[in-house]
Amino acid sequence: MQNKVILVVLDGLNQQVAREGMGYLNGLVEQQKATYYPITSELPSLSRPLYECLLTGVTPIESGIVHNHVVRLSHHESVFSLAAKQSLTTAAAAYHWVSELYNRAPYDAKRDRHTHDQSLNIHNGIFYHWDHYPDEALFLDAEYLRHHYDPDFLLVHSMNIDDAGHRFGLNSAQYRNSARYADVVLSDFMPTWIAMGYQVLVTSDHGMNDDKSHGGLLAEERQVPLYVAGKGFSHQSADIKQTEICGLICQLLGLEHHKLFNPQCLL
Template identity: 70%
Template sequence: MNNKVILVVLDGLNLKVAQDCMGYLTGLIEHKIASQYALQSELPSLSRPLYECILTGSSPIESGIVHNQVVRNSHLESIFSLANKQGKKTAAAAYHWVSELYNISPYNAQRDRHTNNLALNIQHGLFYHWDHYPDEALFLDGEYLRQEYDPDFLLVHPMNIDNAGHRYGLDSAEYRNSARRADIVLSDFLPQWISLGYQILITSDHGMNNDKSHGGTLKEEREVPLYLIGDHFSHKAHTIKQTELCGMVCELLGLTHSKPFKKECLK
């Protein structure tokens, strides 16, 4: 199996809010273009540890990235490192913690915000360090990278849903409306990506609580959505672990790897 993959991580998106507010994605499900699954995040339900989980297939306890203040390169093989070593092109429009994990740590905005270096794990990057950086701009960054460099693996990682959750909490109009806006932005890009045959995964790292935070074991902090779009997914009902996303992407990319994945989810 060898396909180009786009992974969208909608930071801080709670499962129930996704199901209630993301009408475009739900429409794709009703028209049998996408399938949706419920994932439980690994613990702690914090951002940097879960970026590492999604991109390496290892839990925070295993990776050692156990909170957001662990600022260092990942010690593990990631989708980016495996793809780079095996001759694939990689790109990311993402929060700067992703750059710190897989390229250079600590992040230096003047050096790292715009990255084009074939020797790095993320060869082509547009990174940001403002939590309020508009999702609309971030998706345009991702589309620029896709068109300009034609990567085999592209990560698109917007932050506005998480930012709204930290400012207003889970049960707020602002948080829900941020999810609705992300759904609208996705509707501007997904039709073209689908028509071009990309295998697309849309998920989140963690959810949100009414204390305007996350990190613990509450259902609303741990339950996140996973949408799968593409003709190499089985689209059948399965239980998928967050630690299996990395392996799934590696399989789609045709990479040699030892990451866990659920083979029943793929054709």
Template identity: 70%
Template sequence: MSNKVILVVLDGLNYQVARDCMGYLNGLLEQQRATLYPIQCELPSMSRPLYECILTGVRPVESGIVNNNIVRLSKHDSIFSLAKSQGKVTAAAAYHWVSELYNRAPFDAPRDRFTNDKSLNIQHGCFYHWDHYPDEALFLDAEHLRRTYQPDFLLIHPMNIDDLGHKFGLDSRQYRNSARAADIYLSNYIEQWLCDGYQVIITSDHGMNNDLSHGGILPEEREVPFFVIGERFTHQDCHINQTDICGIVCQLLGLEHHKPYSQELLAL
């Protein structure tokens, strides 16, 4: 069985928009080649706190990363640190806050934008600091990392869905069309990822509201998708918490860890 994982975090993607607009992923669902679970994100429903939650399994109120303006390294074991310490290869094409949480803070673009350092938790990275950085380019960055370094764990984190939500709101054609565009980009890669032995998880940190923001407890801000694609998943009905994602990935990678995870989701 394969023990490599690609985790795609589509920033700001609301569950219902994923369900309604992402035709390729829904096509996989109809053919029973993927399963979609609803997840309720932790609070506050903000980006940096939830990157930390997804990648460490620790709730924001416990991690201390409780808003987007806290710029420091994580104080908890992450997928990256656990994988790196156990001899796995790690990579990320992601927003620069991920680099600040797990590699070096504050972000220094000339030093950190392109990372290739086996001593760091994220050994190979392409990090960006523009919210409008094209998702299409970000997926190319990720695929370059994957083909070049063949990571055991690859994080892919595009920002355009969130960016257009902040500009136009949840109930806008721009926001919905950005989700459709991400679906098209994913359709260009997923089959090859599976052929190359990766288990694929696609989720989001938080949703979006019609105030052009997020951060609170509205269902549209908290309900996010969790797609799983690959032979290592049972594809059975089960409940998944956002705090389970770190442990699920650690299990798939075959890591020793003490993170919570949903046993029902994973095949033996």
């Protein structure tokens, strides 16, 4: 199987908030145009460790990326590196930590914010280093990359929900409304992606707690959503682990790989 894949990571999105507040994504599920799966994040439930988990299938304890201040390139094969080695085109509109994991570390905004280099794992990138970088700008960056470079794999990574959580906490109107707004922004793009035949995954790295943080074992910190849309998915009931999302993407892309994935999720 070979498809073009878009992975959307809505940083810091708690599962319950997604299920209760994101009308567009859940409307797709209700109309049987997408499928929802509950996911439990790996530990520690922190951003940089879980970017690595999502994109390599390796747990933080195994990867050594165990907190947000481990600034170095990944030591493992990622969706980006596997795709690049097998002559597929990659792109990312994402927070700068993704660039540090898979392209160059440390991030230099003057050099790396706009990246177009076929020798790197992420060939085409628009990276940002502001947690409040607007979601609407981020999705426009992603669309620019999709239109101009036609990537086989595109990562779209938003920070506004996480930023609101760190400022106001899980049980706040600001956090919930940030999730609702991301859902509205996503609704401007997903219909086109689905109509064009992309396989789309929308998930999060971790959730959020009432202390305006995350990192531990609380359900609200670990329980996150996964929505999938596209004809490459089976849309059947399945138990999916966060460590299997990388393998699912590799399988959809038709890559040769040794990543774990649940075959029940795919046609």
